[in-house]
Amino acid sequence: MRVGSTGTRWPMTPCTGPSAMAATVSSGWTDGRMQDAGAPQVRTLLLTDLVDSTHLVERLGDAPAAALFRAHDRLVLELQQRWRGRLIDRSDGLLLLFERPIDGLAFALDYARGLRDLGREMQVKQPLQARAGLHVGEVLVWENSADAVRLGAKSLEVEGLAKPLAGRLMALARPGQILLSATAEPLAHRAARELGERGELLVWKSYGRWRFKGIPEAQEVYEVGEPGLAPLRMPAHTPKAWRDLPLWRRPVALAAEALLVAGMAIGAWFLAQPKPAIAFAERDWVVVGDLRNLTGDARLDEALEQAFRISLEQSRYVNVLGDLKVRDTLQRMQRKPDAAVDRALGSEIALRDGARALLLPTVAEVGGRLRVSAEVVDPHTQTTVYAVSADGKGIESALGSIDDVTDQLRGKLGEALQNVQKTSVPLPNVATPSLDALKAFAVARRLAMTTGDREQVLGLYRRALQLDPQFALAHADMARLHASLGEVAAARDEWRRALALPQRLSPQERQMIELMLLQHDGPQNYFRKADEYLALYPDDYQTIGRLSSNQWHQRNDFRTAEALARRALKPQNERFGSVHYSIGIMLLGQERYDAALAEFRLARETGFLGAGEFYAFAHEARHQFAEADKVFFASAVGRTGWQGEAGAIVWINRGQPARAAAAVRAWSEAADAGDDVLESLRAGAALASMAVLHGQGDASEAQQALLALVDAKGAAGDAVYPPLSTELKLYSGLLSAYRNDRSGVEDALRRTQDNAVVHEYPTVRELYQVLQAEQERLAGQPRLAMARLEPLVRQDTALVATHWALMRAAHAAGRADVANAQAEWLATHRGRVFAESTMSDVLRFFNISVSAAALRSQQARMRAGTVTP
Incomplete structure (x- = not known):
């Protein structure tokens, strides 16, 4: 489902x-061992600077200043440990790395408050304040050798464009001010609730776009602070930072000079540039038309078109409309999916799908040289706005020429040259130097979208890998195909093979694969x-x-x-x-x-x-x-009737348990005849549900059969869905609780009590707490069960089973008001009952059953006149 x-x-x-996160912090930070400098990492950087520290030493004298700085160092160490930071460098300021922006922000907030309190405690007359800059970006991290450290080097080095940007933010900040980049602010803002009530009191302010010396693109600047402690006002311009204001908002003298220069420049531009430009903005979309191959060499047909896309897709500035989307649009236009995307058709696709430009690539032989060129077409007029080209000698020059052409295109569309150079990886590295391998890869991609022939597509990808065993993108594509077919283990293996070739992946592709692999751990x-x-x-x-x-x-x-x-x-x-x-x-x-x-x-x-x-x-x-x-x-x-899982849910809801049981038995037989472990386990849970909740079979035998099935197939299920067997064991305990079988509840808790999955997965953890509450109710302690459950049901994400368990505990405790309120919830929150999901989804059988029972009970009371509608 x-x-x-x-x-x-x-x-x-x-x-x-959380437990695995703690392990990451322990193994990845505290022992100082991180990845090689060759693998950029996304990290949160915090730079701080203690305001007027030299003047402070002069006023205090050496001894009191030393005592103050020792207390300061203790404060920093305490905050490092609290917020999992790694101190990289220090002098009058600090450079720290964090895994998450919210941790860096929390450190900065606590540091600001700690400095204020420290100044009061040490009776320093001037306020102790620091400037802080927070940014998230890619950095290179490497360890210095032990010999270098003994000679005075830092144990860990951090470099990358993210570092000077954080430094520019810090230098721009006023005393006591925390400034964030546009990358850090949304991530920190989204997680601010993790700071509790304090996070709700924070003030978040935007100060617009700023230009920083040495940083090619304007940057959005934000401030976060506590009222009464932070300045919460616009930073002042510095020689290295100024607001990116339109001319009409700049000082009059500057505007007058700029108008004079602009007038001359505009006149020259009109003389030299008669062609119109496209108003292309960052993250706008382009359609890539079919490549025209005028060389007659069939190897170039699909290979170079795919190479052109791969090269262009490295940009964070230009978005490329996907092949699947183009095919979908062609279908809606009632055109054949393989229709040639030329100037006219490509322009219409761009207009339909909101793309700003059409790109038309061409490869031809000109004067004995291989020329790769591309036109940028305005889809509204179908006119060529500009064209770029690159020449090379021989067919082997094609990939290098494509890189040259796409770099020129990105620049023409407005992307900063420094960004183009930073994000571009040569095609032979990010794809393959073999045109034959690229041809097999391109055909495999096309067939994956059209025929869906698994073996043919995989065969082509394997052929590409035979021609170039280092072709990481072929492994990544095979992983996507396996994942789309539900072949999780095979997908995971292929993603790992791709990731083992990091030098042959673009930064985006590498991060994407890392993200896909993280799906198989915990949330x-x-x-x-x-x-x-x-x-x-x-x-x-x-x-x-x-x-x-x-x-x-x-x-x-x-x-x-x-x-x-x-x-x-x-x-x-x-x-x-x-x-x-x-x-x-x-x-x-x-x-x-x-x-x-x-x-x-x-x-x-x-x-x-x-x-x-x-x-x-x-x-x-x-x-x-x-x-x-x-x-x-x-x-x-x-379709002629409700069958399988959907049939069980519908017939339970319609009060026809016999038909529901028949649908489940047919589902179970089909699952056992096949090799789908997940379906077999879920069908077994459905059989137990029908026996326990609706009397369709022997309840005790059905539960024992479910636990035996979990013992036999649970490990195979966990290889795909790690929480599966744990969730099914807990579900069996929930069915025991329904029967008031205390020993069954205790057995389920024993089977799962030391399982890390219980702590890592929110829904499994809550189900475990439901069973603990049922254990307490069955032991004659219903008020203890209520105390456990009431905080959970106040959350929108509480399980249906949690509301059911609270209803039972309240009834046992004589709290009719609470029990009736939960019964009302079960009867009226029908959409939630149907939509609630867990990793195994077996709770849906229980949810529908208890909700339908609550609804029938409510309707009976209404007929009896004991409640009003």
């Missing part, structure tokens, strides 16, 4: 939780890495979709998941229709039925059919059974 951004089942195993690291990745590549809609789905599956945070999904609701997203479907699920989980149905309809209208279960469930939750049947059976040809 799990749907990802594409609407089809796909593995969603996430990343490590916390995955969400942190995803935030960092999207701060650098905010238009990667597939990653946004996966992150939204993970918020759903791993946290049941429907509001956050909806907000993320809406970020991917862009015309350039080839999965535009499936995004509407995902938003519909998130709205269903928030009980916003009409809005959910509107999104499901939009998904259908934009061509997405999907499985259709949740569209039907939006009607099912409101007992609109005819409408549910209609939309479900319209989503696929040949």
Whole structure:
């Protein structure tokens, strides 16, 4: 039943939780061992400077100043340990590295408060304040040798453009001010709730765009501070930092001089540049047309077109419309998917999909040399705005010429030269120097989109790897194919092979693969890495979709998941229709039925059919059974009835347990006949659910059969979904709790008590707490169970089972008011009951059952007149 951004089942195993994060901090920071300088890392940098420190020493004298600085050092050490920072350098200021922006910000806030308190304690007449600059970016980190350290070198070196940018922010700050870059601010702001009540009191201010000496592009500057402690006002200009203001807002004298120069420059430009330009802005989109191969060499046909895309996609400034999106648009235009994207057709695609320009690449022989060229076309007029080209000798020069051409294009479209040089990796390195390997790779990519023939596509990728065993992108593409087919273990192996060749990956591709591998650990690291990745590549809609789905599956945070999904609701997203479907699920989980149905309809209208279960469930939750049947059976040809998992859910909801049990038995038989471990385990859980919750079989035997199945197949399931067997053991304990079987509850807790999964995965941890509460209720301590559960149900993300357990505990404690309120919740939050998800999704059988029971009880009381509607 799990749907990802594409609407089809796909593995969603996430990343490590708090305990694994602690292990990372311990192994990656405290012993000083980090990666080689050859592998850039995304890190949070904090630079601080103690204001007027020299003057302070003069006023205090050497001895009191020494005592003050010793106390200062103790403060810094304490804050380092509290916020997991690594001190890299110090003099009058500090340079620290952090894994997360929120940790760097928390350090800076505590440091500002600590300096104020330290000044008061030491009776320093002038206020102790520091300037601080916080930035997130790629850095190179390496260790110096032991001999160098003994001679006075630092143990760890940090370099990269991120370091001077953090320094420029720090130098710009007023005393006591904390300035953040545009990369750091959204990541820190989003996580501010981790600071508790203090985070809610922070003031966040934007000071617009600033120019920094030595930094090629203007930067957005933000301040974060506590009222009464931070300045919270615009920084002052310095010789190395000034606001990026339009001319009309600059001082009069500067404006007069600039107007004179501008007048001369504009006149010269009009004389020299008669052609129009495209108003291209950062992160605008382009359509890449089909490459015209005028050489007659068939090896170049698809190979160079793919190379052109790979080279251009390294830019963070220019977004390239994907092949799948182009094919989808052609289909909506009622054109053949393989129609040649030329000037006319490419311009129409650009206009439909909101792309700013069309790029038309060409390769030809001119004067005995191989020329690669590209035109930039205005799609509104279909005129060539400008063209660039590069010549080389022989066919082997083609890849180098493509790099040259794409670099020129990026510059023409407005990207800063320094950024082009920084982010460009030569094609032979980032792809392959072998044109034959590139040809096989390009054909494999095309067939993966068209025929879907798994073996043929994999065979072509393997051929590319035979020709170039270091072709990392071929491994990455094979991983994506395996993942799309649900072959998680094979995908993971291929991603690891690609990552073992970091020198043959672009920075974006390397970070993407690292993110995909983190899906197989626990949630916390995955969400942190995803935030960092999207701060650098905010238009990667597939990653946004996966992150939204993970918020759903791993946290049941429907509001956050909806907000993320809406970020991917862009015309350039080839999965535009499936995004509407995902938003519909998130709205269903928030009980916003009409809005959910509107999104499901939009998904259908934009061509997405999907499985259709949740569209039907939006009607099912409101007992609109005819409408549910209609939309479900319209989503696929040949459906004649509710079967399998969806059948079990629907027949339970409609009060027909015998039909639900029949659907589950057929599902279980089909799963056992196949080799899908996950389906077999989930079907076993459904059989136990029908026996315990609806009397369809012997409850005790069904539970024993489920536990035996978990013992036999759980390890194989965990290889795909790490929390699977733990969640199923806890689910068996929940069924025991339903039967008031105290020994079954205690057995489930014993089986899982030392499992790291319980601590790493939020939904599994909460289910464990539900069983602890049931254990307390069954031991005659219902008020203790209530105390455990009441804080949980105050959260929007609380499991349905948590509300059910609180209802039972309150009833046992004689608290009819609390019990009735929870029964009301179960009867009325029907959308949440259908939409709630966990890694195994087996809780949905329990949820539907207890909710339907609560609804029937409510309706019976209404008929008896004991409650009002």
